[in-house]
Amino acid sequence: MRLVPPRVVPPAKPLGRLAFAARFVRNPLEVVPREAYEADFFRAEEGAARAWVMGPALLKQVLLDEREKFHKLTQIRLLSPLLGHGLLTSEGAEWKWQRQACAPMFRHHDLLGFVPVFVRAAQGLLARWRTPPRSVQQVDRDITRATFEVISATLLPSADATIGPVLEQSIATFQRSGGWAQLYASVRAPHWLPRPGISAGRRAVVALRAAVAALIRERRAGGGPDDLMQRLMVARDPESGQAMDDARLIDNLLTFYLAGHETTARALCWTLYLLSRSPEWSAALGEEVARVAGGEPVAAAHIERLVLVQQVLKESMRLYPPVPMMSRQAVADTTLGGHAIRAGSSVIIPIYAIQRHAARWEDPHAFDPARFAPEREAALGRYQYLPFGAGPRICIGMAFAMIEATAILAALLQQARFSPAPGPEPYPLARVTLLPRGGLSLRVSFK
Template identity: 35%
Template sequence: MTAGTTAGTGNTGRAGTEIPVLEGLPLLGSLLDLKGDSLGTYLRARRRHGDVVRISAGPPGLRADLYCLFSAEGAQQVLAARAAGFRKDNAFYQEVRESFGNGLLTSQDEDYLRQRRLVQPLFTRKRVDGYAGAVAAETASTLAAWEEARDGIVDVGAEMTHLALRAVARILFGTDVDATVDVVDRCFPVITEYVLRRGYSPANVPRGWPTPGNRRAAAAMDELYGVCDGIIAGRRRPGGTEPAAGGAAEGEDLLTLLAAAGGADGSGFDAAELRDQVLIFLLAGHETTATSLAFALHLLARHPEEQARAREEVSRVLGSRTPVAADLDRLPYLTQVLKEAMRLYPAAPVIGRKAVAATEVGGHLIPAGADVILAPWVTHRDPRHWPDPDRFDPARFTPEAEAARPRYAWFPFGGGPRACIGQHFSMLESVIVLAMVLRAYTFEAVDTEVPVDAGITLRTTGPARCRIRRVRP
């Protein structure tokens, strides 16, 4: 949910086609439902009313109207075909922008185009493939630590979050991993909760007021910004810190490459802009991949036949060698497992936009200024494209099956001109990690159900523990 009132007129629709409204309480609408279980609320709205639904939330005078578009066709119009007409102008993105900076995730217009031009060369397939060694090294460290797992049980949610954070920090910073990871571990949860609380609230006090919440968040941001600024200053000095061996493609960490990036006019990022990019890469680059990895492992732990098949493919293709980037195309079943996990548990379960002008979508008129919600969580469960949608079935992602579906029936990386720039890196990292982990251990689910909710990204609200056993040669 995004906060704030919506310009436009309630049930406005094309002549004769009112947009259906999800039933709610007289005074608060669906506010409590969205706060208590937003993902379940969106699913219920789709089941009851179809592909286009309006959800009203909040007290009179502060009420927000959310225009939810649940079909693959609706997602394609908003993200691709008519992307210019739907902006990241809602209250939630503003909270993320003020906390984590105006990087690629949150910037718009000329800022975004300039940033994308500068960053794009750093995310070519060839460049990203050079990060495989750093991912493999961090995975090996995690596997070694699991030898000491108490009672042979690990929480794959927590473990994959730590692993993904260390991997992205190593690729970003090279030798400056440990201090950065400690600060991110300590500060990110404080800042994230602050963003969520303000983003879901119909009204907020100014950030500068000395409330306990504002002060806690400000202290966490100061500490996080400080460590990033210190590393950036070191990189920009002649003879600054050398990147770690294997930390990034062609022997350079990503921060060094960002600091050196320049446009045709000789422009580049200043120190504040570099920090914004770093913070967004830390946020988007570890939480999303960690979610995909954790649920892929947990789903395999609950489905031993699929786990055995994935392990057989890994053993046959890799033997005992360390995986490299070229193995991504040699492990098709493991990739299908990952994609199916991302269908059931998309790291970005809800995507918000603001309509620039009145736009027809799905036979209904979305008013100018409307808060628009796309929900991969719902679209990925549309029975028109996903029979028995709650069932885990990697065969949904054979090349033939993928070709038979609409492009936006599955969009865990968004789409259109603002599709995630790091999607190849995420897939590469995830396949390497899964291959190494499955070759080393078998998994059996201890927690058979893992509750989740929608934060900035999808997050678990309980443990995702698995019992692990060493695979013997």
């Protein structure tokens, strides 16, 4: 049966300045123009400070070939109050050495060693959902908690009791001020302008950084196990031989916490939503998991054999990319597809629209995991599907996230089935990540 799940419909006519700003605050996906779903390049008028880039060759130019001309100024402006100048929020040489220092922590083979942690998180979810008498569960909230436990247990096992609750609370507060922060960052408003929620956001950041600083002091005094924090503390800049100072350590720990749990939670959440509406794929996945894992707990050796599970995850991240938009700012004059781009202007990469582009996807809004069957996936262009970005700044946690999501989804499907609960359909809402507006409740039943 053909399933076309809820989507954002582009504005019928071009938006004026005020309408653009109002919609942007409400949901940045609602300002994505119709052309973003149909053209390779779009600008409201020649010379405008904002250009939308969707064509594969142009994306390659921005993200790979001419990346030194396109920096992440807006993202850095938006996130640096929280994440300082860590891996996600730095540029140039500063970025490069941090990327080199962090890369060894994400080797595929080592990541497979985390599968038991991922499966334990899924079992924790199942135990919570089994508790009578409720069968309707707030899936988005519970999954976010589970992926948070995973990131704590894999990256900083010694710390969860200390900073877990502070971190969770502060991130929620920061998130609530997100819509405004994004708008102000993109129009480069002066800092003194009043912004709803901004002082709560600032307080959350101070509390969060203080909690992590305390943890680092403790560690410096006493040593500790071989976790991410330890590895970051001993990492050295290959050129200068310098270690990370405390501020940079805090930046990166928070970066991994923040970038590493919410995104994966969104991917899982939208996937369960889609499965709840697709009995066929739900049954196919249930059969695959039974065939591959039998009655045993999902293990590292099963991951690559869970082919359909991964197909569904990929299709879910096509329709609902956890990071729905990226942007870059030109730091030098250049051209893109014959259009002059002035230094200081923004290039928006609307992943959400690119992955539903009429020229490159058949029946683009329909849920069809068969698009990612191995032989068909191999034929996809590198820049038409980019939930993890592309080029040298591609998500460093991509393999981590795929293994984690596969293991958790398979472990859930070994025991549970998901079906619709009463209430409105979830609607995609872009904050920093793509949320189901109003949360996601599903009926969970057990075999």
